[in-house]
Amino acid sequence: MQARPASQAFRAEILRHLTYSMGKDAGHASLYDWRMALSLALRDHIVGPWFDATRQTYEQGRKRVYYLSMEFLIGRVLEDAAINLGMRAIAREAIEGLGQDWHQVVEDEPDAALGNGGLGRLAACYMESMATLGCAGYGYGIRYEHGLFRQWFDGGRQVETPEDWLKQRHPWEFERPEVCYEIGFKGTVEIVNGKSVWAPAETVIAEAYDMPVIGWQGRWANTLRLWAAKPTTLFDLARFNHGDFAAAAEPEALARTLSRVLYPDDTTFQGKELRLKQEYFLTSAALQDILRRHLTAGLALTDLPDHVAIQMNDTHPAIAGPELIRLLSDVHGMSFEEALEIGVKCLGYTNHTLLPEALERWATYLMGSVLPRHMQIIEAIDAWHLRMNPTRPHYVGIVKHHEVRMGELAFITSHKVNGVSALHTELVKKNLFPELDKLHPGRIINQTNGVTPRRWLRMANPALSRLITGAIGQGWEADLDRLRELDKLSEDKVFRDDFAKAKRANKVALAEWIAQTQGVVVNPDALFDVQVKRIHEYKRQLLNILQTIAEWHVIRSNPTAEVVPRVKIFGGKAAPGYQAAKEVIRLINDVARVVNNDPYVGDRLKIVYPPNYNVSMAERLIPAADLSEQISTAGKEASGTGNMKFALNGALTIGTLDGANVEIRDEVGAENFFLFGLTAEEVTERRKDPEHARHAILKSQPLQDVLQMIAEGRFCPEEPSRYHGLVHNMWHSDYFLVASDFEAYRDAQTEVDQTFAEPDRWWRMAILNTARMGFFSSDRAIRGYMTDIWGTESAL
Numbered sequence: 001m002q003a004r005p006a007s008q009a010f011r012a013e014i015l016r017h018l019t020y021s022m023g024k025d026a027g028h029a030s031l032y033d034w035r036m037a038l039s040l041a042l043r044d045h046i047v048g049p050w051f052d053a054t055r056q057t058y059e060q061g062r063k064r065v066y067y068l069s070m071e072f073l074i075g076r077v078l079e080d081a082a083i084n085l086g087m088r089a090i091a092r093e094a095i096e097g098l099g100q101d102w103h104q105v106v107e108d109e110p111d112a113a114l115g116n117g118g119l120g121r122l123a124a125c126y127m128e129s130m131a132t133l134g135c136a137g138y139g140y141g142i143r144y145e146h147g148l149f150r151q152w153f154d155g156g157r158q159v160e161t162p163e164d165w166l167k168q169r170h171p172w173e174f175e176r177p178e179v180c181y182e183i184g185f186k187g188t189v190e191i192v193n194g195k196s197v198w199a200p201a202e203t204v205i206a207e208a209y210d211m212p213v214i215g216w217q218g219r220w221a222n223t224l225r226l227w228a229a230k231p232t233t234l235f236d237l238a239r240f241n242h243g244d245f246a247a248a249a250e251p252e253a254l255a256r257t258l259s260r261v262l263y264p265d266d267t268t269f270q271g272k273e274l275r276l277k278q279e280y281f282l283t284s285a286a287l288q289d290i291l292r293r294h295l296t297a298g299l300a301l302t303d304l305p306d307h308v309a310i311q312m313n314d315t316h317p318a319i320a321g322p323e324l325i326r327l328l329s330d331v332h333g334m335s336f337e338e339a340l341e342i343g344v345k346c347l348g349y350t351n352h353t354l355l356p357e358a359l360e361r362w363a364t365y366l367m368g369s370v371l372p373r374h375m376q377i378i379e380a381i382d383a384w385h386l387r388m389n390p391t392r393p394h395y396v397g398i399v400k401h402h403e404v405r406m407g408e409l410a411f412i413t414s415h416k417v418n419g420v421s422a423l424h425t426e427l428v429k430k431n432l433f434p435e436l437d438k439l440h441p442g443r444i445i446n447q448t449n450g451v452t453p454r455r456w457l458r459m460a461n462p463a464l465s466r467l468i469t470g471a472i473g474q475g476w477e478a479d480l481d482r483l484r485e486l487d488k489l490s491e492d493k494v495f496r497d498d499f500a501k502a503k504r505a506n507k508v509a510l511a512e513w514i515a516q517t518q519g520v521v522v523n524p525d526a527l528f529d530v531q532v533k534r535i536h537e538y539k540r541q542l543l544n545i546l547q548t549i550a551e552w553h554v555i556r557s558n559p560t561a562e563v564v565p566r567v568k569i570f571g572g573k574a575a576p577g578y579q580a581a582k583e584v585i586r587l588i589n590d591v592a593r594v595v596n597n598d599p600y601v602g603d604r605l606k607i608v609y610p611p612n613y614n615v616s617m618a619e620r621l622i623p624a625a626d627l628s629e630q631i632s633t634a635g636k637e638a639s640g641t642g643n644m645k646f647a648l649n650g651a652l653t654i655g656t657l658d659g660a661n662v663e664i665r666d667e668v669g670a671e672n673f674f675l676f677g678l679t680a681e682e683v684t685e686r687r688k689d690p691e692h693a694r695h696a697i698l699k700s701q702p703l704q705d706v707l708q709m710i711a712e713g714r715f716c717p718e719e720p721s722r723y724h725g726l727v728h729n730m731w732h733s734d735y736f737l738v739a740s741d742f743e744a745y746r747d748a749q750t751e752v753d754q755t756f757a758e759p760d761r762w763w764r765m766a767i768l769n770t771a772r773m774g775f776f777s778s779d780r781a782i783r784g785y786m787t788d789i790w791g792t793e794s795a796l
């Protein structure tokens with residue numbers, strides 16, 4: 001095939017980078033060298049739009065949005081960048097013309113796993129949508145040397161090893177040694193001439209690394225600025241000269257620990273000093289950068305809210321309120337009240353969870369020791385708020401019981417507080433901040449989460465994307481509501497067959513990957529039933545595996561029974577210290593070993609749990625899923641975004657009325673969603689019966705059988721008592737109501753089977769899911785933030 005001129009030109013650009021950036025010739029280049037050369041050549045094409053966007057923003061004096069997040073779960077960049085630049089075909093042709101396999105090169109890139117799960121992935125989707133919509137802004141985060149740990153299984157148990165994405169050069173970043181700020185910790189506060197002066201005892205330098213984020217069709221690019229910690233003094237020369245070389249390097253080592261590693265706790269809070277320092281490190285660097293940019297433009301600090309909107313992704317950067325007040329008053333001479341008012345106008349806070357164990361509360365002694373000046377400011381904010389709201393109940397406030405409550409702090413220092421789904425926002429009002437909501441009516445608003453269709457449909461699912469473009473033409477990637485045009489095609493037999501074929505192709509590819517990597521042979525015509533997400537009790541992977549055991553029991557008891565063959569796919573990591581979650585992981589793996597080796601079962605049931613779930617694995621699994629498991633205890637999942645990715649890719653959902661499931665069901669139609677389980681209100685009600693678990697178990701013979709099998713050690717004959725604790729907890733506690741929802745879940749799974757056995761019906765429903773997911777584009781979400789919170793307009 002004759003290469004197109006564009007790809008020939010691009011091939012030359014790749015070779016130039018191979019030679020002059022990598023210092024290799026084509027004969028000796030490794031896969032890594034080729035990937036770097038290709039990435040750098042693509043990056044060159046981002047720089048133009050990136051400069052243009054920055055210049056325009058300066059020239060037009062545009063308001064900028066600053067998205068502060070401790071996590072950005074980016075994944076791989078290469079193919080996503082190529083697609084947004086409209087250069088995927090050219091890039092592929094060019095690299096293949098050079099004798100390299102496109103997929104191999106793409107998959108050589110390590111995931112940038114600077115996040116735990118949904119919260120971090122949301123930040124990444126929002127960065128991409130801001131760039132697509134021409135919403136001028138920056139993401140601010142930490143350049144962790146080690147992202148989320150790698151997971152593997154040893155005898156079914158989770159084992160963690162460090163992640164080292166920066167072992168190789170990261171081609172998408174630009175180091176900015178000149179953009180650096182000093183960050184202080186500890187020390188003392190003195191009053192000098194009536195002003196508070198903080199003399200930190202420790203300081204580190206925050207140095208910027210910039211990653212351009214290119215939007216769809218390359219029309220706009222923003223910056224993700226990640227901070228790395230560097231020492232203020234490289235080493236102690238006096239000690240070095242005395243021959244104490246190790247001690248001389250101590251300050252350097254100490255400073256670098258600040259950006260060394262991402263905390264692996266998802267929705268649990270640990271009051272560790274290093275974590276507080278990381279949060280302040282990010283926030284202070286970001287705010288100093290924002291004020292520097294504002295002042296360099298010759299603008300007055302009193303005008304800050306006209307030029308700056310700062311969004312706090314959860315309370316992790318909630319020290320932003322006090323820090324902004326400190327900078328405006330202590331450093332720039334404003335009065336406390338004026339600084340506070342300006343701060344509130346700039347700041348917005350997104351709440352991500354109601355789980356009590358997730359709410360950040362720092363001991364006042366720790367806050368007072370690590371950030372003594374901020375502790376004073378926090379007390380002053382709290383006192384000011386009480387003065388302004390004399391009816392505030394005594395139990396409401398920021399500092400209570402020797403703790404600083406970061407949720408209250410973020411609420412009081414923000415002009416808007418948003419929940420992440422309609423149900424979640426109602427619960428934030430009703431259960432989390434009822435008094436503050438009354439004192440500040442209208443401050444709490446909803447912005448239902450979204451996902452970027454560029455990565456999660458166009459890139460991850462080329463087969464379905466081609467089918468969609470063939471049916472409704474181009475442009476749906478940036479206008480996802482256009483998928484509605486597929487609605488009527490659900491009645492078209494030919495389209496239904498094509499839709500099913502696209503899904504089957506994805507399933508065949510996944511089956512090959514499972515065979516190669518997991519050594520398990522699965523039938524691509526089986527129902528692919530997928531639950532991938534962090535392992536957490538509230539997400540109820542336990543409910544899923546118990547139902548799987550019940551299904552196995554049915555097959556064993558009726559050897560000739562005609563069942564719909566299923567492949568149960570699990571994926572996800574548990575926080576290293578979360579024992580209950582780790583026990584569930586081990587149980588899934590134990591059950592998988594027994595079921596997969598049971599000759600009775602054959603193709604009818606297989607269980608696979610590939611280790612190390614991450615963004616790249618999500619991109620592989622989701623397009624191949626028939627069924628999406630979204631089965632959290634109602635009232636616990638703030639929104640979910642995995643649920644959106646699946647439905648967009650034509651998987652049907654089995655789910656509870658929780659988080660955004662509620663809105664997904666409203667959009668796709670109740671008849672196209674497998675609903676089961678207690679509602680949030682019923683959950684609260686059911687918990688009042690202290691014996692709810694026992695009562696539910698006694699009503700379900702299948703559940704009794706399942707628990708009996710586990711207790712007998714059927715899945716771990718080498719250690720029969722392994723799950724006695726788990727079974728005991730099921731009978732006597734079961735806080736997440738697995739038993740209470742078990743029968744309803746089984747019934748819903750039976751309905752799934754019956755529907756899958758009627759392909760016409762199934763594919764009609766699947767198409768309608770894809771067709772009606774337009775609302776869940778992160779473009780819609782970002783538009784909402786722009787008008788309701790940030791007060792900014794598109795530059796495009």
Ligand SMILES: *Cc1c(COP(=O)(O)O)cnc(C)c1O
Pocket residue numbers: 116117118121532533534613614615618639640641642643645
């Ligand atoms: C989307 C995503 C999540 C969030 O999944 P939920 O089901 O909403 O919890 C977590 N991890 C990865 C890698 C994802 O891509």
